[in-house]
Amino acid sequence: MRILVTGRDGQVARCLADLSGGSHEIVALGRPDLDLTDPATIAAAVATVRPDIVVNPAAYTAVDKAESEPDAAFAVNAAGAESVALAAAEAGVPIVHISTDYVFAGDKDGAYVETDATGPTGVYGASKLEGETRVLAANPKAVVLRTAWVYSPYGNNFLKTMLRVARDRDVLRVVADQHGTPTYAPDIAAGILAVCERALADPEGGWPGVYHMVAEGETTWAGFAEEIFAASRERGGPGAGVEPITTADYPTPARRPKNSRLDTARFSASFDHRLPSWQSGIARCLEALDG
Ligand SMILES: NC(=O)c1ccc[n+]([C@@H]2O[C@H](COP(=O)([O-])OP(=O)(O)OC[C@H]3O[C@@H](n4cnc5c(N)ncnc54)[C@H](OP(=O)(O)O)[C@@H]3O)[C@@H](O)[C@H]2O)c1
Numbered sequence: 001m002r003i004l005v006t007g008r009d010g011q012v013a014r015c016l017a018d019l020s021g022g023s024h025e026i027v028a029l030g031r032p033d034l035d036l037t038d039p040a041t042i043a044a045a046v047a048t049v050r051p052d053i054v055v056n057p058a059a060y061t062a063v064d065k066a067e068s069e070p071d072a073a074f075a076v077n078a079a080g081a082e083s084v085a086l087a088a089a090e091a092g093v094p095i096v097h098i099s100t101d102y103v104f105a106g107d108k109d110g111a112y113v114e115t116d117a118t119g120p121t122g123v124y125g126a127s128k129l130e131g132e133t134r135v136l137a138a139n140p141k142a143v144v145l146r147t148a149w150v151y152s153p154y155g156n157n158f159l160k161t162m163l164r165v166a167r168d169r170d171v172l173r174v175v176a177d178q179h180g181t182p183t184y185a186p187d188i189a190a191g192i193l194a195v196c197e198r199a200l201a202d203p204e205g206g207w208p209g210v211y212h213m214v215a216e217g218e219t220t221w222a223g224f225a226e227e228i229f230a231a232s233r234e235r236g237g238p239g240a241g242v243e244p245i246t247t248a249d250y251p252t253p254a255r256r257p258k259n260s261r262l263d264t265a266r267f268s269a270s271f272d273h274r275l276p277s278w279q280s281g282i283a284r285c286l287e288a289l290d291g
Pocket of ligand 1: 006007008009010011012013030031034035036037056057058059060061076080098099100101128147148149150151155
């Protein structure tokens with residue numbers, strides 16, 4: 001199976017590339033070779049790689065900056081995603097598109113299911129939601145995977161920020177009233193691969209559609225930080241105390257959903273695949289960072 005992945009240096013793209021080998025050839029291309037805002041580069045990449053399936057994790061992911069750069073966010077996350085889905089459709093291959101918990105308003109009690117009403121609270125979420133709609137319309141063989149709170153040994157993410165800041169401070173103030181599930185990018189990559197295998201093994205199956213794919217369990221950003229420091233200290237690494245604060249204590253340009261919990265029952269039933277717990281992801285990420 002040959003998979004074309006958009007965005008070479010993104011967390012999920014790099015974790016997918018790490019799975020290349022054996023019967024899976026995974027080709028990750030980023031700017032300038034493949035630019036989501038330039039459909040000609042997408043068509044050229046599809047023509048050159050001749051993939052069996054395309055995965056689109058590339059995105060404008062600067063959640064706060066998107067509030068002042070809506071055109072840039074929509075160009076990548078809505079129009080760009082549509083261009084990737086169209087190029088895949090023209091080549092007659094499926095697309096797996098990665099989306100986000102931020103398509104929801106966050107005011108539900110309990111975990112969101114795929115059929116719940118969306119209601120993004122910011123530009124980033126709105127641009128990702130429009131991307132979902134456009135991808136599903138552009139390619140009849142499209143899977144949209146909504147994930148959340150992504151971290152990995154690569155790039156910038158909450159786990160790496162916590163470890164860095166803990167070297168200089170004894171106590172960190174962390175938001176404790178937003179609920180969700182930290183999800184380790186290598187586990188996302190493995191989940192994407194399960195979807196790709198199913199799509200190719202069962203081309204006419206009923207798998208196209210929207211799915212929620214996050215790690216098992218749930219916590220808050222403060223709970224995430226506490227677990228990072230506990231696991232880090234166990235390994236002799238940095239740690240700090242966590243002072244829980246509210247969202248109101250830590251204003252940001254983009255409003256975040258208070259409840260980002262995603263119900264994964266549909267994903268696990270459809271693809272016979274479950275992601276490991278969020279705590280186990282932290283342990284494996286620290287191990288990978290220690291090299
Ligand atoms: N990070 C999270 O917490 C989170 C949560 C929920 C969902 N998601 C979704 O999960 C997916 C993967 O996230 P991630 O954390 O792996 O993202 P990431 O590390 O921020 O990487 C995003 C990648 O997209 C690339 N990109 C941006 N604009 C592009 C363009 N015009 N053409 C081609 N590539 C472009 C970037 O390339 P450059 O290196 O050139 O900038 C970067 O490599 C995204 O779709 C995101 O919306 C993420």
